[in-house]
Amino acid sequence: MKKWINGHFHTMRTKDDIYHTMVTDQGIIVGFDDAVSHITPQETIDLHQCHVYPGFIDAHLHLIGYGRFITLIDLRDVYTKEDVFLTLDKNKDKSMLYAEGYRDLGITKIELDQLIPDKPVFLRHLDYHSLTLNSKALELVKLSSDKGILREEEAMTALKRLPKHKKDELKMMLRHAIKQLYAYGITGGDSDDLYYFNGFDETFSVFDEVLEEMPFRTHLLMHHETITDFVHSGKSWNEQTPFLELGAVKMFYDGTMSSKTARMKDPYRGTNDHGEIVMGKQRFVDTLKRARSLGLTAAIHVIGDQGLDDVAKLLKRFPPKPGQKDRIIHAPWAMKKTIPLLKSLPITIDIQPQFLSADLPRALDYFSKEPELIFPWKTYLEEDIPILGSSDAPVETPNPLLGMKDAIYRESNHNHQAYHLEQSLPPFEAIKLYTTYAHQQHTKTNRGYLDQGMIADFTVSSKDLLTLNKDEWNEPLIEMTIIDEQIVYQKK
Numbered sequence: 505m506k507k508w509i510n511g512h513f514h515t516m517r518t519k520d521d522i523y524h525t526m527v528t529d530q531g532i533i534v535g536f537d538d539a540v541s542h543i544t545p546q547e548t549i550d551l552h553q554c555h556v557y558p559g560f561i562d563a564h565l566h567l568i569g570y571g572r573f574i575t576l577i578d579l580r581d582v583y584t585k586e587d588v589f590l591t592l593d594k595n596k597d598k599s600m601l602y603a604e605g606y607r608d609l610g611i612t613k614i615e616l617d618q619l620i621p622d623k624p625v626f627l628r629h630l631d632y633h634s635l636t637l638n639s640k641a642l643e644l645v646k647l648s649s650d651k652g653i654l655r656e657e658e659a660m661t662a663l664k665r666l667p668k669h670k671k672d673e674l675k676m677m678l679r680h681a682i683k684q685l686y687a688y689g690i691t692g693g694d695s696d697d698l699y700y701f702n703g704f705d706e707t708f709s710v711f712d713e714v715l716e717e718m719p720f721r722t723h724l725l726m727h728h729e730t731i732t733d734f735v736h737s738g739k740s741w742n743e744q745t746p747f748l749e750l751g752a753v754k755m756f757y758d759g760t761m762s763s764k765t766a767r768m769k770d771p772y773r774g775t776n777d778h779g780e781i782v783m784g785k786q787r788f789v790d791t792l793k794r795a796r797s798l799g800l801t802a803a804i805h806v807i808g809d810q811g812l813d814d815v816a817k818l819l820k821r822f823p824p825k826p827g828q829k830d831r832i833i834h835a836p837w838a839m840k841k842t843i844p845l846l847k848s849l850p851i852t853i854d855i856q857p858q859f860l861s862a863d864l865p866r867a868l869d870y871f872s873k874e875p876e877l878i879f880p881w882k883t884y885l886e887e888d889i890p891i892l893g894s895s896d897a898p899v900e901t902p903n904p905l906l907g908m909k910d911a912i913y914r915e916s917n918h919n920h921q922a923y924h925l926e927q928s929l930p931p932f933e934a935i936k937l938y939t940t941y942a943h944q945q946h947t948k949t950n951r952g953y954l955d956q957g958m959i960a961d962f963t964v965s966s967k968d969l970l971t972l973n974k975d976e977w978n979e980p981l982i983e984m985t986i987i988d989e990q991i992v993y994q995k996k
C-alpha cells in the first residue's frame with residue numbers, strides 16, 4: 505500500500521474535483537483524503553504540491569517506428585537541400601544511410617548518386633508515404649525510378665524489401681521509445697507497428713517480451729496486410745496481458761497533404777487532381793468486408809474531406825458488430841454535411857493537434873478552395889463525436905503538453921497566427937483528450953479518471969495544467985510518471 509501525499513489530485517470528473525492525499529494498493533486507487541486518513545501505508549511518497557492527472561495516453565503513434573526514429577538519421581529539423589547533403593555526408597561511414605523526417609525538398613536520385621555513389625541511401629519523407637532513393641538503394645530493393653522518388657504502395661514495397669532488423673534491435677528500439685515516452689508523462693499508447701518490421705509474430709513477441717520488463721499500456725492496431733497472420737496465430741482479439749491488447753484493423757483510405765494524395769472535394773490548386781484512394785475503392789471495401797467477417801473493427805487513415813465523407817458512408821453500409829466501435833485516424837478537414845453522418849456512427853476519431861501547428865498555413869495553400877471545416881475539434885466534441893489526442897509519433901514529437909497547447913491556442917509554428925479559434929478547446933477538454941478520452945478504444949473501463957477503483961497510472965506535473973499561460977506549455981513540467989503504482993520516471 506502506498507500513500508501519495510501533498511499533491512493536487514485532479515480526478516478529471518469536474519474541474520474543481522481535487523484531492524490532496526491518495527492511497528493505492530496492488531495497482532489500483534483505494535481512495536482519497538478523509539476516506540484514507542486511517543490507513544498506515546508501507547510507503548509514503550511526498551509530491552511536494554505537484555499536480556496529478558490520470559496517466560497520459562497517446563491514442564495513435566508508432567512505438568517501434570518512434571524508437572527507430574530516435575536512433576536513426578533525423579532530418580525533421582533540416583529545411584534546405586544543402587543541409588540534407590551535409591547531414592548525409594556526416595553519416596557516410598554507415599553501411600546504409602537510412603534517414604527519416606525528410607521534407608520533400610526536391611532532391612533526386614542524380615544528386616544523391618553524386619554525393620554517395622557506393623552505398624544505399626533512403627530518405628523517408630516526413631509524411632511516411634514517400635521515399636527518395638539513390639541508385640544503390642533502388643538496386644537493393646529491385647525497383648526502378650527515373651528520379652528516385654517512390655510514393656504510396658511502391659514506397660511500401662521498397663521498405664518491405666529492406667534487410668530485416670534483428671529481433672534484438674527491434675526490442676532495443678521499443679525500449680528507447682517507451683523510456684522517452686515515460687519522460688513525457690505517457691503511460692500508454694495505441695500503436696501501429698505490426699506490419700512494418702519483422703512480420704506479425706515476431707513483432708508481437710517483441711512487444712510481449714519488452715512489456716514484461718517495462719510496463720506500458722499498449723494497444724496494437726493490426727495493419728490490414730497482417731490479418732491472415734493474425735488468424736493463423738490463433739490469438740484472440742483484445743486483451744492479451746494486463747499491458748497488451750490487440751485492436752482494430754488499420755487501413756488506408758487516402759494519402760497525405762504534403763504528397764497531395766489526400767482525397768479532397770475540390771481539386772488541388774492549379775490542377776484537376778482530387779487526390780487518391782490509395783488501395784483503390786474496391787480493394788478497400790473488400791478489406792473492410794474481410795475485417796467484418798472476422799468480427800474485427802476498422803481503424804481507417806483518412807485526411808481529405810471527401811475521403812472522410814466516403815469513409816463515413818462505407819462504415820454506415822458495413823457496420824461493426826453491436827457494441828463495437830471503429831476508429832477514424834486524422835480527419836483534419838471536413839464538409840459540414842459529413843458531421844451528422846459521423847455522429848450516427850459508432851466511431852471515435854484519433855486527432856493530432858500538433859498537425860495544425862506544423863502544417864498550417866502551408867497546407868491551406870495546396871487547396872483551390874478552403875475546406876468548410878478545419879481541424880474541427882470543437883464541432884466534433886459538441887456533436888458528441890468522441891475524439892482522442894495523439895501525436896502520430898514519429899511524425900510529431902509525442903509530448904502531450906504540446907498537443908494540449910495546440911488544441912487550446914491553434915497557433916501555427918511557422919507564422920505564430922491562430923487559425924479558427926472558434927474551434928479551440930478549453931484547457932480541461934484539452935487535458936481530457938490525452939487522459940479520459942484517450943481510453944475510449946480500450947477494453948477495460950477502469951481508467952482515464954483518478955477515482956476509487958481506477959488503475960494507479962498517473963502523471964505528475966510541477967504546475968497546474970488548467971491555469972498555465974501559453975509559454976508554460978513548452979516547459980518540461982513532468983516530474984514523475986507512475987504506471988501500475990510504480991514510479992517509472994522521475995525527473996533528476
Ligand SMILES: [Zn+2]
Pocket residue numbers: 564565566696896
Ligand atoms: Zn500513423
